[in-house]
Amino acid sequence: MKLPRRLEPRLMQRLIKRSLPTSLFGRSLLIIILPVALMQIAVTWIFFDAHWQTVTSRLSDGLAGEVAWAVESYQDDPTPATLTRIADRAEESLNLSIALQPGRDLPQGRRTNAFAVVDRSLERALAQRLDAPFWFDTTRYPAYVDIRVKVDEGVIRILAPRDRAFATQGHIFVLWMAMATVLLTAIAILFIRNQTRTIERLAAAADAFGRGIDAPAFKPSGAREVRQAAQAFLAMKSRIQRHIDQRTALLASVSHDLRTPLTRLKLELALAEPGPRTGEMKRDLAEMEHMIDEYLAFARGEGGEVVETVTLKTLIEEVSEGAIRAGAVVSVAADPELQARVRPNALKRALSNLVMNAAAHGEKVEVSASRRPSGGIEISVDDDGPGIPQEQYEDAFKAFNRLDAARNQNAKGVGLGLAIARDVARSHGGDIILDRSRLGGLRAVVRLPG
Structure with a gap:
């Protein structure tokens, strides 16, 4: 299915936004590292294109001319004496090793150099200078280039130093550029991390x-x-x-x-x-x-209370005693080892409002506490009362709001119970949500950070 043209830019923008880092540290690092990396790539590319390839091409042309001189000199007088004279002169003046391999043919295969430009430059230079078939290998020997030329008597083999064929210092330049990039990246990470750490503390x-x-x-x-x-x-x-x-x-x-x-x-x-x-x-x-x-x-709002580590099951059982004395059937299900750092009196008041509210509108109340798979703690209060319509869930949390049409049995209430409970939950960094209970009434779920 092909997308309309006007949707393609929007889709591209969304993909770019999703691929970008969301943290300040990641974005700051990207702002600094990306220009540095682009600059290093551009400099490296310019170096290879304008300098390294030019030098390599000239060296290859020079070596190809020397090889052509040696082959043509031998073909003018194909005798052992001529070959010896040429080999001695080439080794003394040009640092080339020349030998005749009688009756041999050129190899068929050739290993490819990691820097393909080296092979292309040397092959082009040899093809321009030589009329006879040739073969070469730039990977067999670490310090030499193996060049072989077909003659009537067999194959002339020439071993030339690698630095006579191409510029051998290019990898050092690339290494220095890579080391500079790593060093600059490390410095950028150090400084950016120091700045973002202060924002995280704030x-x-x-x-x-x-x-x-x-x-x-x-x-x-x-x-x-x-x-x-x-x-x-x-x-x-x-x-x-x-x-x-x-x-x-x-x-x-x-x-x-x-x-x-x-x-x-x-x-x-x-x-x-x-x-x-x-x-x-x-x-x-x-x-x-x-x-x-x-x-x-x-x-x-219980704002001045000190935060303490409490066992939730014990706290819930203390809260449930009031509802039990009021005649409600309350059951508690919680791990005895489950603990949380809260303001005990504030949380106790919030849970008491929820439990007493459930006891006032139903005969059976279930209170449970567990750790959420995604992190944090969840305390649920279920009752079998008439419940609240879903569209009125948020209205139930408004201060002084009493939903008389659904739950009007609590004559003493002033419409602050759920408002106080949510205020306490949010002051702990959590919240309270309402839902339909499996008992048929209302479920109030208190979510706290772990």
């Missing part, structure tokens, strides 16, 4: 702060721009922490001021004459106290 510190974990060892370092970003992060962190401290102090004061009149009212009702109106007022006060607790918990 990202780790920001992520830890977002999950409520302090990173006191973090200090601005690296390039000027990275240090500016780190200093801006530390200033932002200080302002946010100051705001949290002020809000916590304000909430503590509000909590104290609200609980004082509530306590007086509860005391007056306890001393009042029992009656229907007294009981209703007590229930109103209990509901008001529960609402204040939820409002304060939602605003406070």
Whole structure:
């Protein structure tokens, strides 16, 4: 199937984007290494094309002329004395070894040189200078080139030094270019890695702060721009922490001021004459106290708690006791060895909201904890209640939102249970998702990083 012309550039762009590295380290390295590599390739190509091949061609032409002189001189007077005179002169003046192999023929095959340009240059030069059939081999001997020419008496064999046939220093140039490329690459990797490491530290510190974990060892370092970003992060962190401290102090004061009149009212009702109106007022006060607790918990967010390593099964069993006392049938399935680094009270409050919510809307509750194959920990809370329509899953997490049409049995709720639970999960770097339970009701899945 042939793609339309307008889709081909888009497909090519997508393929290029997918093939490019995604990390800053990889992209920076590509920006530095790619021009260097292209420059080295261009320089090497220019060297071979403009210098090495030219020198090799001239050397091959010179050697071919000397071979042609020796063969033609022998053919003018094909006697042993002439051959001896030519061989002595060639060895003394030209550093060539010449010998006659009577009655022999030229070899049929020839091994190919790794540098094909060497064979092509020498073959072209010999073909231009010689009329007789010839054969040569540039690979048989490390320091010599074997050239053989057919004459009437047999074959004249000529051994010439390799540097008489082609430039032998080309590989040294290539080696130096390769070593320079490796050295430059190593230096680039070292410097780029030092720069990206500071960015990784900044990202780790920001992520830890977002999950409520302090990173006191973090200090601005690296390039000027990275240090500016780190200093801006530390200033932002200080302002946010100051705001949290002020809000916590304000909430503590509000909590104290609200609980004082509530306590007086509860005391007056306890001393009042029992009656229907007294009981209703007590229930109103209990509901008001529960609402204040939820409002304060939602605003406070358990942000100042220290992160600890806890055993999840023990924590879940402690949370489930409240639902069991409320009359629900709760079963817990978790590996006794499964642990996680969390803020215990915050996670306990989030799970308590989920479990109590499940117990309020169903008779059977199942809580399980396991490690995900892709990494991280998953805690599931299932109930057999009426459930929630799928299109209302996200609405259930909105603060003060009560889905009365589906789950309106909890008269004391103010619509903050799921909002608090998701806030706690996200402050740990995870999240909460809702789904249909295999028990027929709602499933709430808490996902935490491992």
